[in-house]
Amino acid sequence: MTDQTKELIDKLQVKPGVKVKLKDGDARGERLFRDEPETRAETAALAEEINALQDRLYAERQRALLVILQGMDTSGKDGTVRDVFNATGSIGVFVHAFGRPSEMELAHDYLWRVHAVCPRRGTIGIFNRSHYEDVLVPKVHKLLSKSDIGKRYDQINDFERMLTENGTVVLKFMLHISRAEQAQRLQERLDDPRKRWKFNPGDLEDRKLWDEFEDAYETMLEKCSTTVAPWYVIPADRKWVRNGAIARIVKATLEEMDPQYPKPAWKPTDFSVV
Template sequence: MSDHARAFAEKFLIKPGRTFKLKDVDPRDNSIFQNEGATKAETEQLARDIDALQDRLYAEGQRALLVILQGTDTAGKDGTIRGVFNSTGPIGVSVTAFRRPSENELAHDYLWRAHLACPKRGMIGIFNRSHYEDVLVAKVRALAPKKAIEQRYAEINAFEKMLTENGTVVLKFMLHISKDEQKERLQERLDNPKKHWKFNPADLEDRKKWDDFQDAYETMLNECSTDWAPWYVIPGDRKWVRNGIIARIVKETLEEMDPKYPKAPWNPKDFVID
């Protein structure tokens, strides 16, 4: 990654080993991208660039990229996937939405379903929510003993280190929205019949625990932003800003990976097609 690209990404990076406060990030910050129209046009070009880089990654077939999207209800995980990866060929991309664990998943360790969904070599894998639900929802709703949750941070770090040591680059984005913005988005789901399917009354119960969730996210970010799989906190109140930032970081990460088309073990001049 060039110095310029690294400087851009580091604006949103949670530096490992440093204490981070979520309140220090303004969810409405648009200092990086100020013009909505220009930013949307740039994001569309970045999405095409990601598609071209993904084609090389798929052809190379040696490494993978895992993109983790985490955020509160209505944070924009679906919108990010559409805005950043909609131009990417479906052959080389897998999307996994982590919902309430099934009976089969609950019969395994909490990381089992995450490992099962990790992208194979040549793929970009996208997690819509992730294994981090087990230190967020599980913590706030007390779905597991406190001691068990506390030990999960180290276990997750070790899991992600294993992935990176075996050829998977891990990008983790926390989509940071304000409580006021969440209110507007939830209300839109009630007002717009086309979005009724997205409304879940249980989201209102989680909203009552907003501060608890913010504390859980802050702990997660501090405990699990590592040198091998750091967290990026993305201002999420403006969707076009969110998409622009994530698209650029994804593109620059793929450029740093620099996948190569494999060389054919034969000379194309040796063949004639009649």
């Protein structure tokens, strides 16, 4: 891991037990990267390196990587997948977007549907939204008691610890977008006929609850950033900064996992292809 990446991780990782104030955070990431073209080129190169590491992970088939993308509407969850994992072989990467739970899912505990789509060994799984919706939304809309939500923080921590103890590394990225930037991106969806399909009038209702959601995110980060599955707060107002930061952390994580190609039980010299 390079010194630059270590410094980046130190800046963005939420240390367990530390209070989080998103209002005081830099949603633009002004001091993370100096040059946009240079960072875009680096991200493209990192995407290729992530692909090579994922190939080793798939061949090894002993461990998995779960990448969780959580953030306000328009924070760039889809864009992150496109730009950071665009070079990665599709056979070893799976994206799951969580929407409203189905009737079948509601008949089980809230983590049932999550566990069912966790990545199998040898693969990278990406969650577009996640089980954290089950503490964010109930807190903001007062669907559960404070006590019940508190239990869920503990249950989620236990769930993620279980995943890590069974070979799944968990990376959690909270995409931090400012209210002003969100307004601009929502307006762009309205103005561009090609993007109007993305616009959901319900997003405007959630936007009215911006402060409540921000408070819920802060609590989530404080309660669920653990030593085994820490959160990273990623500046998301500038897409190239967001992508550059996440690509560096994903690559460094895969390097630390250091997956290896398995050795065959036979010798190549025992065979010849005619």
